[in-house]
Amino acid sequence: MSEHLRKAVEDRRDEVVALTQALVRFPTVNPPGDAYGPCAEFIAKRLHRSGYETRLIVAEGEPGHTDRFPRVNVIARREGRAPGKTVHFNSHIDVVEAGHGWSVDPFEGVIRDGKVFGRGTCDMKGGLATSIIAADAFIETFPDYSGAIEISGTVDEESGGYAGVGHLAKQGLFSRPRVDHVIIPEPLNKDRICLGHRGVWWAEIETHGRIAHGSMPFLGDCAVRHMGAVLAAFEHDLFPALAARRTDMRVVPDGARASTLNINAIHGGQTDDHTGLPSPNVPDRCAMTIDRRFLLEESLDDVKAEVVAILDRLRRERPGFAYAIRDVMEVLPTMTERDAPVVTAVAAAIEAEFGRAPDYVISPGTYDQKHIARIGHLHDCIAYGPGILDLAHQPDEWIGIDDMVQSAHVMAAAIHGLLTGAAEPA
Numbered sequence: 001m002s003e004h005l006r007k008a009v010e011d012r013r014d015e016v017v018a019l020t021q022a023l024v025r026f027p028t029v030n031p032p033g034d035a036y037g038p039c040a041e042f043i044a045k046r047l048h049r050s051g052y053e054t055r056l057i058v059a060e061g062e063p064g065h066t067d068r069f070p071r072v073n074v075i076a077r078r079e080g081r082a083p084g085k086t087v088h089f090n091s092h093i094d095v096v097e098a099g100h101g102w103s104v105d106p107f108e109g110v111i112r113d114g115k116v117f118g119r120g121t122c123d124m125k126g127g128l129a130t131s132i133i134a135a136d137a138f139i140e141t142f143p144d145y146s147g148a149i150e151i152s153g154t155v156d157e158e159s160g161g162y163a164g165v166g167h168l169a170k171q172g173l174f175s176r177p178r179v180d181h182v183i184i185p186e187p188l189n190k191d192r193i194c195l196g197h198r199g200v201w202w203a204e205i206e207t208h209g210r211i212a213h214g215s216m217p218f219l220g221d222c223a224v225r226h227m228g229a230v231l232a233a234f235e236h237d238l239f240p241a242l243a244a245r246r247t248d249m250r251v252v253p254d255g256a257r258a259s260t261l262n263i264n265a266i267h268g269g270q271t272d273d274h275t276g277l278p279s280p281n282v283p284d285r286c287a288m289t290i291d292r293r294f295l296l297e298e299s300l301d302d303v304k305a306e307v308v309a310i311l312d313r314l315r316r317e318r319p320g321f322a323y324a325i326r327d328v329m330e331v332l333p334t335m336t337e338r339d340a341p342v343v344t345a346v347a348a349a350i351e352a353e354f355g356r357a358p359d360y361v362i363s364p365g366t367y368d369q370k371h372i373a374r375i376g377h378l379h380d381c382i383a384y385g386p387g388i389l390d391l392a393h394q395p396d397e398w399i400g401i402d403d404m405v406q407s408a409h410v411m412a413a414a415i416h417g418l419l420t421g422a423a424e425p426a
């Protein structure tokens, strides 16, 4: 049986390449969110041919959705002969802008040296194509399977996923009893299982001052200098404390196993897009955007309180210091248990394919698993896919053809394991 499934995957080697190329040729660049409709329709048609019932879901009313750039998602379901568990493969169809430095057309799908090149090959249209042919191979080999297989192509992952997985999750499409196991073929490498991601807190800190003539700054109070004091306090107290805080989560790369803070932007005083000379003013406002990534061992309340404590201390110690702080976005860290069914099924399939146990990792940044955990309350979810993590968002992004085929073996065996309860086809 195992050999039949292997052969059914191998027979689809050319097809996984052609499918990846076809997907890359839709320039689904986000922002603005281009070509979502045609890409989703293409996927729906393709899955319909494999016997899926398909639905296009437009994310009316969600952030990002406009008449000009509609947020169109596709979800497809193929019922087996008898009721049972449902395995769902979710891929985002949006890609980041191509940028500079390409040696090939980023939307052509050029094949060279056993690789398909193009924006989104690795992250993650190659993963989507891989899941489609893996499911096809399973369906051909086990036509009488019980349960159901679902495949979705969703939008806006690169901008938070609110009109994509977030929208579908709100409609119950990522919850039990409809779905039991979710695999997200993000590029985390073909022999690794990604169990989850760190948390995110974006906030805007504003310091306040008093406007005055720039020739007599002593008559005003410079908000930029107050922000300088915030920066100095962060450098002195916060950054060292964060770097010393290590997690038991296996975050890759290793530098992300600590808490991190990025100063995303600082702005005070006159905007730099003015024409002519600036007018001499003491700025009365300065704003800083921070991007704090936190660990499973930290609570969001503690993460916020740590920053607020520094600001409150400055208010006590620094004459005239006044501030405001505003949340911009928050995502809790999530981690699927190592003994969850989807983890053990994919782990067994990786071991069968590569002859060794998988690495278990945590992603430094978030991806759509957050919506599945938080809105769908489904915790049997991982990221597993054929792309190489370091190539995502780079020029000359590519996906290895052998990597897709090997990963399709893993996915097909995992479907078998999850729908029949067997670790792998025997």
Ligand SMILES: [Zn+2]
Pocket: 092, 123, 124, 157, 186, 187
């Ligand atoms: Zn991605």
